[in-house]
Amino acid sequence: MNHLEIDKLTVVYGAVRAIAGISIHVGHGETVALIGPNGAGKTSLLFTVAGVVAPRSGTIKVNGQDLAGMSAEERVANGISVVPENRDVFTKLNVHENLLVGASLRKDRAEILADADRMYTLFPRLAERRQHMAGFLSGGEQQMLAIARALMAHPKLLMLDEPSLGLAPVVTDKVYEAIAELKKGGTSILLVEQNSERAFGVADRAYLMQSGRLVAEGTPAQLAQDGLVEQTLFGRAPTRAAETPSKTEVTS
Amino acid sequence: MNALQMVIDAASVGGLYALTALGLGLIFGVIGLVNFAYGEYIMVGAYVLLLTAGMYWPFAILAVLIFVILFALASDWLVFRQVRRAPPETLMIVSFGLSFMIQHFYVVLFGSLTRTVNFLPDINRSIEIGGLRVAGVSLLQIAATIILTAALALVINYTKIGYQMRAVSENPRMARLVGVNSNRIIAAAFAISAILAVTVTVLFVAQTGSMTPFFGVSLTMIGFVATVIGGLGSLPGCALGGFLVGALTTLLQMMLPSDLQPFREAFVFAAVIIVLLVRPQGLIAVRSAWERV
Numbered sequence: 001m002n003h004l005e006i007d008k009l010t011v012v013y014g015a016v017r018a019i020a021g022i023s024i025h026v027g028h029g030e031t032v033a034l035i036g037p038n039g040a041g042k043t044s045l046l047f048t049v050a051g052v053v054a055p056r057s058g059t060i061k062v063n064g065q066d067l068a069g070m071s072a073e074e075r076v077a078n079g080i081s082v083v084p085e086n087r088d089v090f091t092k093l094n095v096h097e098n099l100l101v102g103a104s105l106r107k108d109r110a111e112i113l114a115d116a117d118r119m120y121t122l123f124p125r126l127a128e129r130r131q132h133m134a135g136f137l138s139g140g141e142q143q144m145l146a147i148a149r150a151l152m153a154h155p156k157l158l159m160l161d162e163p164s165l166g167l168a169p170v171v172t173d174k175v176y177e178a179i180a181e182l183k184k185g186g187t188s189i190l191l192v193e194q195n196s197e198r199a200f201g202v203a204d205r206a207y208l209m210q211s212g213r214l215v216a217e218g219t220p221a222q223l224a225q226d227g228l229v230e231q232t233l234f235g236r237a238p239t240r241a242a243e244t245p246s247k248t249e250v251t252s
Numbered sequence: 253m254n255a256l257q258m259v260i261d262a263a264s265v266g267g268l269y270a271l272t273a274l275g276l277g278l279i280f281g282v283i284g285l286v287n288f289a290y291g292e293y294i295m296v297g298a299y300v301l302l303l304t305a306g307m308y309w310p311f312a313i314l315a316v317l318i319f320v321i322l323f324a325l326a327s328d329w330l331v332f333r334q335v336r337r338a339p340p341e342t343l344m345i346v347s348f349g350l351s352f353m354i355q356h357f358y359v360v361l362f363g364s365l366t367r368t369v370n371f372l373p374d375i376n377r378s379i380e381i382g383g384l385r386v387a388g389v390s391l392l393q394i395a396a397t398i399i400l401t402a403a404l405a406l407v408i409n410y411t412k413i414g415y416q417m418r419a420v421s422e423n424p425r426m427a428r429l430v431g432v433n434s435n436r437i438i439a440a441a442f443a444i445s446a447i448l449a450v451t452v453t454v455l456f457v458a459q460t461g462s463m464t465p466f467f468g469v470s471l472t473m474i475g476f477v478a479t480v481i482g483g484l485g486s487l488p489g490c491a492l493g494g495f496l497v498g499a500l501t502t503l504l505q506m507m508l509p510s511d512l513q514p515f516r517e518a519f520v521f522a523a524v525i526i527v528l529l530v531r532p533q534g535l536i537a538v539r540s541a542w543e544r545v
Contacts, residue, residue, distance in 0.1 A: 076431035088426040105431040
């Protein structure tokens with residue numbers, strides 16, 4: 001049984017079809033990348049799984065259980081956490097409070113504090129800024145805080161939305177080190193990215209998505225070979241894309 | 253009457269306004285609702301005191317507390333939760349509607365004439381402190397305001413429910429995404445605002461001994477004005493605004509010639525307009541946890 005099983009999912013905003021009948025799955029302990037340009041529907045997909053956007057049709061199952069009718073909070077309780085694209089840390093709470101809010105569903109106070117300490121070991125920058133308002137953190141620090149906050153809920157399935165967006169390459173390195181660490185720990189990961197190079201470095205499998213539809217699926221090696229990634233992201237022929245290093249295109 | 257006497261009077265009147273403003277400000281901070289039905293929480297509590305007249309007073313207060321908390325929770329559950337995602341104007345109009353509905357329901361139940369109750373008459377007796385004659389209820393008002401404001405600040409800054417409230421206040425969707433049960437947090441905010449309302453009820457009824465189904469409206473208006481003066485959405489601002497309006501009212505009471513006395517409120521509201529013209533963001537533009545974008 002797959003950890004996450006999305007079947008023929010369609011999401012509609014008003015007259016706009018954000019997702020048109022997509023089926024994807026994430027196995028237990030697997031890291032799956034979802035690559036696509038802006039407006040491909042990646043974020044809608046994550047928010048639908050997280051339970052803050054309602055699908056028009058289709059099913060989402062976690063460990064075989066249908067999530068339909070389950071509130072966002074209940075989904076967190078069932079081990080599904082999301083780190084949104086704009087990070088959305090609580091800017092007027094300090095770093096420590098942000099971590100504690102992440103553990104809202106848990107009652108084991110001593111364990112929660114121990115987990116917070118673990119986060120400070122994982123992200124030493126956060127330990128230094130423990131009492132700072134999260135709004136005053138740099139983009140990279142906020143990204144780390146958003147990931148740490150999600151981990152406080154002990155997710156079994158972690159969904160990350162463009163964790164490298166707007167970050168300097170060195171900082172992106174740090175973030176991806178943390179993701180690799182989580183993967184090693186056995187967490188299933190659904191990683192949404194435009195930065196395919198980064199995502200492929202950690203992913204076991206990947207989907208390419210464009211205008212609400214799947215374009216291709218395969219291992220990073222297969223997809224990179226086909227040249228489909230460049231075509232999907234930049235809408236141009238693979239030969240031309242090869243002339244420009246895609247890294248500068250995406251991270252800028 | 254000397255200056256100190258006046259300060260005490262201003263502080264006791266201001267205390268009631270500050271408590272009302274805090275109750276309004278708390279709900280506004282958490283869900284962006286300007287709750288015009290808040291005065292009705294105060295009003296329905298007064299009628300519980302009327303019905304429990306003769307009962308040993310701690311039980312009467314307990315009865316008010318239980319009734320008003322349930323009343324506030326029911327108003328959230330039955331009315332405000334149904335329009336949770338609506339724009340702020342809609343929320344405000346809904347609260348207006350609820351306010352009118354409750355008032356007129358109470359007219360049906362109790363009539364629109366003033367009812368009186370002799371509740372805790374003893375605390376209106378004056379106490380002499382260093383040559384000053386102060387009504388006991390004034391001291392209670394000041395003490396209650398200080399204690400409840402401090403308690404509220406502690407709850408919001410240092411407890412789990414406090415940081416969850418701040419999280420819901422800042423970003424309700426993200427709060428749900430990290431597992432905060434926002435409906436429960438909002439219910440807690442309503443319950444806390446009900447406790448503030450009960451304090452106002454008890455002190456108000458002990459002082460005046462009278463009530464009509466409409467007396468909550470003027471308190472809501474003044475409390476609302478206080479929150480606007482203080483900077484809507486800032487809790488310290490709400491408390492300060494309440495005290496300022498109280499001080500202004502007391503001052504006008506003393507300074508205005510007697511034929512202008514009946515128009516005291518007009519002067520208060522004129523002062524509010526001037527404050528808003530000069531400082532549209534309110535007196536305190538704090539970077540508080542409650543500041544809303």
